[in-house]
Amino acid sequence: MRTYLAAALIAALPIAACATSAAPTAHTAVTPEVVSQTRIAPGGLYEIVHNPADGAVYIAAIGPRGANGARIARIDGASFAAGAEIDVSANPLFGLGLNSRTQTLFGTDTRGGVVSAIDLRTGAITSIGREGETPHLREIIIDEAANKAYASIVGFERNGERSPSQIWVINGADHSIERVIDVETNGLTGIALDAANNRIFGTGMSSNEVVVVDLASGAAVARWPTQSEGPTNLVFDAASQRIFVASQGSGDLTVLDARTGAVIQKVATGAGALSVAYNAAVNQVYVANRQAGTLTVVNAADYSVVAQVDAGTLPQSIAIDRRTNVVYVTNKARGAPRGSPPGTPAPEDPEGDTLTVIRVS
Numbered sequence: 001m002r003t004y005l006a007a008a009l010i011a012a013l014p015i016a017a018c019a020t021s022a023a024p025t026a027h028t029a030v031t032p033e034v035v036s037q038t039r040i041a042p043g044g045l046y047e048i049v050h051n052p053a054d055g056a057v058y059i060a061a062i063g064p065r066g067a068n069g070a071r072i073a074r075i076d077g078a079s080f081a082a083g084a085e086i087d088v089s090a091n092p093l094f095g096l097g098l099n100s101r102t103q104t105l106f107g108t109d110t111r112g113g114v115v116s117a118i119d120l121r122t123g124a125i126t127s128i129g130r131e132g133e134t135p136h137l138r139e140i141i142i143d144e145a146a147n148k149a150y151a152s153i154v155g156f157e158r159n160g161e162r163s164p165s166q167i168w169v170i171n172g173a174d175h176s177i178e179r180v181i182d183v184e185t186n187g188l189t190g191i192a193l194d195a196a197n198n199r200i201f202g203t204g205m206s207s208n209e210v211v212v213v214d215l216a217s218g219a220a221v222a223r224w225p226t227q228s229e230g231p232t233n234l235v236f237d238a239a240s241q242r243i244f245v246a247s248q249g250s251g252d253l254t255v256l257d258a259r260t261g262a263v264i265q266k267v268a269t270g271a272g273a274l275s276v277a278y279n280a281a282v283n284q285v286y287v288a289n290r291q292a293g294t295l296t297v298v299n300a301a302d303y304s305v306v307a308q309v310d311a312g313t314l315p316q317s318i319a320i321d322r323r324t325n326v327v328y329v330t331n332k333a334r335g336a337p338r339g340s341p342p343g344t345p346a347p348e349d350p351e352g353d354t355l356t357v358i359r360v361s
Helices: none
Strands: 032-039 045-050 059-060 071-075 094-101 103-111 116-119 125-129 138-141 146-152 156-158 162-165 165-171 177-185 188-194 199-204 207-216 221-223 229-235 243-249 254-256 265-269 273-277 284-289 292-301 305-310 314-321 326-332 353-358
Touching: 032 305, 045 326, 045 353, 059 094, 071 162, 094 146, 103 138, 103 146, 103 156, 116 146, 116 165, 125 243, 138 188, 146 188, 156 221, 165 188, 165 199, 188 243, 199 229, 207 229, 229 273, 243 284, 284 314, 284 326, 292 314, 305 353
Parallel strands: 045 314, 094 138, 188 229
Antiparallel strands: 032 353, 045 059, 059 071, 094 103, 103 116, 116 125, 138 146, 146 165, 156 162, 165 177, 188 199, 199 207, 207 221, 229 243, 243 254, 243 273, 254 265, 273 284, 284 292, 292 305, 314 326, 326 353
8 A cells, every 4th residue: 555645735635595593483473564655755855763752753854955955754653644844944853763751853964963852742853963073974863761872983994094983972851962982893873782781783884794793891891793895773671682683784683692793694685774763573584785775574483474565766764663663664766867967857656765664353
């Protein structure tokens, strides 16, 4: 089922081979059903989060290149109708993380090098940064119990020049940067928190590894090869002690043992495997494949592929409503080629900049 409607109009509507170990057998994986695909204005969709407090999803939408119209779109989780947008044009946001306890939405301005903290109750926005620095901020994750946010900075090494990968530790109470942790990996992109063991797992996209950072010391205490190319995002499941990694270069899902770093399984998903999410309630892993235009649904008990769902042009990010098991996927439309003269119109792409809603029953 597909509907292509600008968000401003929606409100008017009714409503490979590797060593394996025994996988968890709890829960029976079920088949997903696409219930809606809706065009979201102003387009340029990136990350998405679900808010359990109001059931809504919040989407980073930067709009057309050069248009300076970045917004956070709010979509009702029941009707899929658009609510009031949040203007973030001063600092366009790409990555999102939500503290549902404090109702603070954090976002990363990848180009401007700042983090924004948005109070969803008042609309107040606080900018968080370091004077004179414009780091390549990417992912942001939340520790609700400790009221902290962690933001990844993508470092690199090329042509003799080095920019360090880092993690900003942000105090959720006063929005200050408490610490900056240098991470010894090349191209830190995705991060996931293991709160019980006070550590962060990160993907070294250029070094093809998961790096383990001890938060007490700030040291990288382990590096685990992913046996993949371009690992980009990851999620951690504390109950099963598994790490799920999506790798763009090799187009696959890698499952690691979080205690040893051993590769448990690899699953081919699709070209440009970018984002990954896990729902323990139905024991399914979801992988958004950017180049393939699909969402792969994997049974986390036996690692079989349950379904390949059409997710639009360039699938970007995944969110899950944990109460209903509904899965939300954003995708980005194709833009004008890089290096095009200013004002070059983007190609028509009716399958792009959409929110796909998938029901698991």
